[in-house]
Amino acid sequence: MNNKAHAKGPAPTPTAAPALSAAQQAALEQLRGVSGPVRVVDVATALGLHANTVREHLDALVDAGLAQRTRAESSGRGRPAWLYEAVVADADATLRAYAGMAVALAGHLKATSDDPAAAARELGRTWGRDIAKKRTVQGDSRAQVIAHLTDFGFAPQSDDTATIALTRCPLLDAARQYPDVTCQIHVGLVQGSLDVVGDTNLNPVLTPFAKPGCCLLRLDEQADE
Template sequence: MKNSEADPLGPAPAAPTPARPLSTARAAVLDLLRSRRVPCTVDELARETGQHSNTVREHLEALVLEGLATHAPATTTRRGRPAKLYRAAEAPEASAPYAALAATLAGEIARLAPDPVAAGKDAGARWARGTLGPSAERVPARDARRRVVAELEGLGFGVEAPASGDAVRLVTCPLLAAARVHSDVVCAVHAGLVEEALRLLGHGELPSQLEPFAEPGACLLRLP
């Protein structure tokens, strides 16, 4: 994957972790916020989620109170109170020592585990269970795919999801340095996270495949 300095948009920002598990509906609103590059209004989110505007507004205000979203008034020339624009909150960037620690841990797994790839996948699955909860509510396959992509963006991946096709391009990686040295372990962690997330969302039968460094400057994640 390419270094963030070479990416004109820069890496996708890391996202704060909820202090407590979110409801499926509220998590869907947060995932949609994270998947968008520009702020959006309540009505825009209501149309995309299929929820009532008042319901979406309640979810957004709760996310703002938890520090998971921010809002600002929209610029308008019309009279009356301007609509609020919401966007996902950003977390502080991970420091270099944490990146070095990740590389060290990956190296220890590669050195000590009988099957480093299996150990990495297991770690990724446990990561997904800790993020989504041990029994996430089943959602339609399309929403599950969007939820997984949003989860990766929240972890700091730069994601390019085409309008058609099953290949999602991962153009930046939060653990790029570790992945270059121990791609078998680090990429297995990410693959295990995706597989377990699909299973938790009710679609464990759907195949997924992560192809590390499949293209110049990008890994490919194939999701049905």
């Protein structure tokens, strides 16, 4: 199977779905990375797993409503193989309306505000405070921000450096059309998170579409005045 080439920047945040194991998630990503239905053996080869094991994962995805299963055309004796295909997630009308509203909002700020970026940051900051108040985790401010980014739908990935990779984006369509506005909403979200944990020393710096598969967020120390 050939995976789709990754464009710079994160993937869209998917709609809410049942919790998946790591192996089930890997199988789902393989289905999403190809066009059309595929055989169990194709997914098994790509993942380096036994076909029987992969079949169980794929059937679990079908049960969860994340994939569909059809019979291949008969090519002789024996029962035709099952074919699996990811279910298109954009059938969710709520998500479409939310994404469309975000595009309209970003366009409105860009057209009407004297400082669209500042207005977007303040909007995101208010939103970020509201969401961050709903959850606290053990750890320092950076751990709190990562937890809140997870809640926001950014699927953050981080090592021990100050840089956090944002591999998903809940407002991807708006970010592509109005990056100077939408990405500042995201900066505001992080600032709102820091407000809730009471940290005034960290300054979020976002690099949109920094590399294939993610945007990059740095939490820099504030410069002394």
